[in-house]
Amino acid sequence: MNNRTIVERDLAVLWHPCSQMKDHERNMPMIPIKSGQGVWLEDFEGKRYLDAISSWWVNLFGHSNPTINEALKAQLDTLEHVILGGFTHQAALELAEKLVEITPPGLDKCFYADNGSSAIEIALKMSFHYWRNLGQIGKTKFITLENSYHGETLGALAVGNVALYKETYGPLLMEVITVPGPDCYYREPDESWEAYSIRRFADMDRALAEHADQACAVIVEPLVQCAGNMRMYHPVYLKLLREACDKYGVHLIADEVAVGFGRTGTLFACEQADISPDFMCLSKGLTGGYLPLSAVLTGNRIYQAFYDDYQNLTGFLHSHSYTGNALGCRAALATIGIFQTEDVLGKNRTLAAAMAKALERFRDHPNVGEIRQTGMIAAIELVKDKQTREAYPWQQRRGLRVYRHALAQGVLLRPLGNVIYFMPPYVITEQEIALMVETAWQGIQLAVQD
Incomplete structure (x- = not known):
């Protein structure tokens, strides 16, 4: 087997992500x-x-990685997957316990999905559904930052703001409230990241004051807007945002899909502002790069708004076939274990x-x-x-x-x-x-x- 043979077979049958396939014939050889x-x-x-x-x-x-390899081999001999609707298993349970332990205080419940975009969809739906269950049916919109990116399923795409990914699908997307961002690339030559981030927060504060009755949640990528050209901002923005969301009665969704698990210098980026979001979305590094898995962490206050008799139809009836996959959960546990032993x-x-x-x-x-x-x-x-x-x-x-x-x-x-x-x-x-x-x-x- 050689490179050329593999490439020829690939181009005959595979459509690759985030690619103009014609490029792979000349500009970007596979x-x-x-x-x-x-x-x-x-x-x-x-x-x-x-x-x-x-x-x-x-x-x-x-x-x-030998540690993650061994964990997966052991899990494979025990259980590969089982429906998580009405069933449970050790790997999913242990991982949920571990995520509640290591994430910021107040994130007490874990809901699994398959990938980062799916985690975002869950957080958006949970936030909207929470307010609906509380009778606040006017809360139907989301506030997002310019230059943000949260994934490419329709809900996640709607709350993003990178035109390259979003513009084509505009007619399919819900309307959102987009606020100028804290991207420190645009600060004045003698202005610090902190000063600029504080100054830029005024736009968010005005948006929250104006739209609090309509807004379910604000969604942000803490500290780094990764797909938005790796633009960065100071943790003080998150601290001010947490305070404002509490003041105006709006949820805060932290999309830590890309920045979680040590990328920004702390285990989770939110830690640098000493805040707890209402929802934290995790994926990517969660399994150490081995298997698709994501998790949404939220608190008991959110959970209790859905906890009711079945006849009242307030339950969160959202599911994925591979929710809580045993192999993915075991890879995640091994990944977290490395953080905790080294x-x-x-x-x-x-x-x-x-x-x-x-x-x-x-x-x-x-x-x-x-x-x-x-x-x-x-x-x-x-x-x-x-x-x-x-x-x-x-x-x-x-x-x-x-x-x-x-x-x-x-x-x-x-x-x-x-x-x-x-x-x-x-x-x-x-x-x-x-x-x-x-x-x-x-x-x-x-x-x-x-």
């Missing part, structure tokens, strides 16, 4: 992967690629510092508008003009040049437009960080040439 070990992926001809983006932000502790966050601080040091060389680059970092997430924004921050036309696909160069050098980078970002597995070494960043430097040098 990379067939045979195996993975640690931060490295290997194709069918022995070439290796450093997975600098954790395979779409899901992998925490490396490919073929000093992962401490080691990540060291790795994040190494990444920051390696990125310093980009600071004075004439085509770098900003270097930004929150924990184990870092990004470089390419611009046509450093002084004005004029962006390159998206049609030029400068980021694609970086992607192609990196692959040739054995590094998997997948820029978001003209933003080159790094979100590697936590088992990366400082030497591998240096390789990753050096490759990005070379790629950017090529990308900015006219």
Whole structure:
């Protein structure tokens, strides 16, 4: 078996996600992967690629992690899956207990689904249904931030604000209230992240004051808007938002699908603002990158609004066939176990510092508008003009040049437009960080040439 054979067979039958398939015939040749070990992926001809983006932000502790492997092997010999409607099993129960233990206070109940978008749909429906059960039928809208992204099912897409994903499907989507965001890329030259985030919160406060009677919830990605070009903001915004949601009687949904499980420097991003949301959505790193699984954590106050006699029809009748899948839950338990037996966050601080040091060389680059970092997430924004921050036309696909160069050098980078970002597995070494960043430097040098 060789790369070419696999690619030919693939293009005959597979339609890949987030792709213009014509690109794979020329601009973005398909990379067939045979195996993975640690931060490295290997194709069918022995070439290796450093997975600098954790395979779409899901992998925490490396490919073929022995701890997670063993947990899955043991679970496979016991139970692979069982309906969770009216049944339960040890892995789902233990994981729910563990998630209630490690998430912020007040998140007492766990509802499972299959992926991040499904978790968002559940949180939206629970919030709406909660107010309906309380007789507040006028609460039907959601407040969201500009540049936000929450997934690609219709409800999740509606509360997002990245035109590339959303615009085509506009006629299918519910109307939402979109508020200018706290994206610190736009702060004044001498303005701190904290000061800018406080200043920008005024827009959210006005929206809540105006729409409190209509709004079910505010939904945000804490600290980092990942698909929105890895734009970042200060934790003070979350603190102010929690206070305002309480003041105006509106739920707070924290979409920690991408930023949870240590990505931002704390186990959950909300911890940096010392807040508890009404709903916390988790997926991606939840299973260490092994299996699709998501969870929505909420509190007893929400739960009690649905707890009633069946005849009153107040129950949350939402389901997925693979809800609480035993293999997924066991992978998640093994992943959380690594956090609890090793000093992962401490080691990540060291790795994040190494990444920051390696990125310093980009600071004075004439085509770098900003270097930004929150924990184990870092990004470089390419611009046509450093002084004005004029962006390159998206049609030029400068980021694609970086992607192609990196692959040739054995590094998997997948820029978001003209933003080159790094979100590697936590088992990366400082030497591998240096390789990753050096490759990005070379790629950017090529990308900015006219």
